[in-house]
Amino acid sequence: MTKLRHRTAHPAHPSTRLISVLSSTAAVLALALAGCSQPSPTASGPDAPATTTGATASDAGGAAPEPSTAAADAPIGVTAPPEPPQVPDACTGEGMHAVSLGGGIDPALPEREGSTLELSLVQVAQRDGAPAAHLTASVDGDDPRVIQPAIIGDVFTVDVWTFSVTSVCADTVEVDLID
Numbered sequence: 001m002t003k004l005r006h007r008t009a010h011p012a013h014p015s016t017r018l019i020s021v022l023s024s025t026a027a028v029l030a031l032a033l034a035g036c037s038q039p040s041p042t043a044s045g046p047d048a049p050a051t052t053t054g055a056t057a058s059d060a061g062g063a064a065p066e067p068s069t070a071a072a073d074a075p076i077g078v079t080a081p082p083e084p085p086q087v088p089d090a091c092t093g094e095g096m097h098a099v100s101l102g103g104g105i106d107p108a109l110p111e112r113e114g115s116t117l118e119l120s121l122v123q124v125a126q127r128d129g130a131p132a133a134h135l136t137a138s139v140d141g142d143d144p145r146v147i148q149p150a151i152i153g154d155v156f157t158v159d160v161w162t163f164s165v166t167s168v169c170a171d172t173v174e175v176d177l178i179d
Helices: 014-033
Strands: 097-100 117-127 130-139 145-150 155-158 161-168 172-177
Touching: 097 117, 117 172, 130 161, 145 155
Parallel strands: none
Antiparallel strands: 097 172, 117 130, 130 145, 155 161, 161 172
């Protein structure tokens, strides 16, 4: 009879754990952005967002309602890391790409699948006691979409680009392109 060796669990290297978390986060964000989420149980009633119901102009007493564009107008979500980064100052000055207040991104983001992306920093405010970047994203020159306020360590996905926020300063935010 052979004896099986017992393996002891060794903690994963921090970078391996981060890659795993980021991969999972990217997958969840991709599904959420693709509209694969379940409708909420409160999606009906007087507080529900307006959608087109097939009513005609005469039914509504005026112009026919426009189709709902809630998914296109909804802010791009951010995902916080499982454990907030322990940094004394959110303005680390580290990151692949710098987005300046009122300016563009430097260096420019790579083209992906024939598309281009521009990120813009609108302002830096506070979220949960930390400086938060208020960004917008424009794919192929379309109207900019708002990204939820992001603090250091947050991850967000715009189309085929996934970013991690690595530094939030008073007039600049830096991000790493992670996918």
